Amino acid sequence: MDQKDEVKSKVDIVEIISGYLPLKKAGRNFAGLCPFHSEKTPSFMISPDRQVFKCFGCGESGDVFTFLEKIEGWEFRETLEELAKRVGVKLERFAPTSSSKLKEKLLEISKLASTFYRHLLEKHPAGEKARQYLLKRGIKKPIWEKYSLGYSPAGWENSLQFLTKRGFSIPDIAASGLVVAREETSRISSQSGGYYDRFRDRLIFPLKDSRGTVLGFAGRVMGIGEPKYLNSPDTPIFNKGSLLFGLDVAREFIRKENETVLVEGKFDVLSANQAGVGHVVASKGTALTDKQVAQLGRLCETVSICFDTDLAGDAAARRGIELLDLAGVNVKVVGLGKYKDPDEYIKTDVSGFKSAIKKAMNIYDYFIQSASI
Numbered sequence: 001m002d003q004k005d006e007v008k009s010k011v012d013i014v015e016i017i018s019g020y021l022p023l024k025k026a027g028r029n030f031a032g033l034c035p036f037h038s039e040k041t042p043s044f045m046i047s048p049d050r051q052v053f054k055c056f057g058c059g060e061s062g063d064v065f066t067f068l069e070k071i072e073g074w075e076f077r078e079t080l081e082e083l084a085k086r087v088g089v090k091l092e093r094f095a096p097t098s099s100s101k102l103k104e105k106l107l108e109i110s111k112l113a114s115t116f117y118r119h120l121l122e123k124h125p126a127g128e129k130a131r132q133y134l135l136k137r138g139i140k141k142p143i144w145e146k147y148s149l150g151y152s153p154a155g156w157e158n159s160l161q162f163l164t165k166r167g168f169s170i171p172d173i174a175a176s177g178l179v180v181a182r183e184e185t186s187r188i189s190s191q192s193g194g195y196y197d198r199f200r201d202r203l204i205f206p207l208k209d210s211r212g213t214v215l216g217f218a219g220r221v222m223g224i225g226e227p228k229y230l231n232s233p234d235t236p237i238f239n240k241g242s243l244l245f246g247l248d249v250a251r252e253f254i255r256k257e258n259e260t261v262l263v264e265g266k267f268d269v270l271s272a273n274q275a276g277v278g279h280v281v282a283s284k285g286t287a288l289t290d291k292q293v294a295q296l297g298r299l300c301e302t303v304s305i306c307f308d309t310d311l312a313g314d315a316a317a318r319r320g321i322e323l324l325d326l327a328g329v330n331v332k333v334v335g336l337g338k339y340k341d342p343d344e345y346i347k348t349d350v351s352g353f354k355s356a357i358k359k360a361m362n363i364y365d366y367f368i369q370s371a372s373i
């Protein structure tokens with residue numbers, strides 16, 4: 001029995017699916033309204049004996065893996081890990097290799113660092129500046145918690161010392177990207193192995209996958225300074241181009257609305273969520289990647305783009321739209337009117353912003369309207 005079968009043998013498809021939709025007993029089977037197409041009478045059937053589902057309306061069918069991949073937008077590997085965790089199966093096959101051990105370490109380090117930064121923002125006197133910054137930008141505490149925002153203290157070795165005290169080795173911490181190697185010359189005289197904190201005196205946004213696992217960080221400067229956003233470098237667990245900020249929070253809303261509102265900035269996401277618009281995620285800048293597009297395409301049919309730049313003039317945005325279009329996603333554009341970005345729009349006129357989303361224009365109409373012909 002391979003590990004997929006082992007996990008599958010311990011999972012009950014009825015129990016899993018009933019977490020997503022109400023089911024009724026129908027003879028030996030269970031029936032419900034299909035989550036993959038819209039219908040008024042149930043044609044979505046689950047067989048507990050065979051541990052499969054089938055929709056007689058749209059034809060979707062498969063086992064518990066297929067169901068979760070489809071409804072959560074997960075890859076096979078994610079689904080396997082998630083289910084294995086749920087039923088307590090240890091995925092041995094991947095444990096012994098050194099690269100997977102390192103990945104596990106990096107996940108632990110990221111999780112712990114995130115907790116550290118959160119504590120500093122939420123409770124520590126050092127976080128006062130960051131608290132004031134957020135409040136001044138109108139972002140209230142429940143949102144800090146929802147997105148696990150944090151604060152990385154000023155000083156050169158706070159994160160480094162915190163993590164070494166928790167038993168992590170300097171090479172592992174360095175591999176996480178949270179510390180940076182000093183120049184050779186100064187390394188000799190340093191006690192900390194020649195590394196210093198990457199994120200210093202910044203507001204911290206943990207960058208998570210769709211399941212909420214912290215994989216990397218972005219740190220925003222709060223006064224003047226460059227760069228405005230500093231990101232974790234690519235590591236064995238983190239790749240900038242594959243994540244969408246806020247997806248873990250937005251996922252269930254995206255599924256419910258069958259739509260994603262795609263914004264550029266992290267603050268746009270925070271403001272929108274605070275204003276009650278839950279299905280919002282941010283891409284980093286305007287250049288969407290294949291991976292981001294694939295994730296969105298699995299979760300919903302429509303992506304409404306709400307970028308603050310002039311879309312028509314922006315090649316990167318056009319490329320993103322092309323990718324979405326190629327992936328079969330229905331692309332719309334939300335008009336921001338006189339506002340420079342969603343954040344500003346929301347702060348001035350929440351209901352206006354919400355109705356702008358409802359009135360989002362089909363991309364082809366948008367291009368024609370904005371073309372200078």
Ligand SMILES: [Zn+2]
Nearest residue numbers: 034037055058
């Ligand atoms: Zn169906």
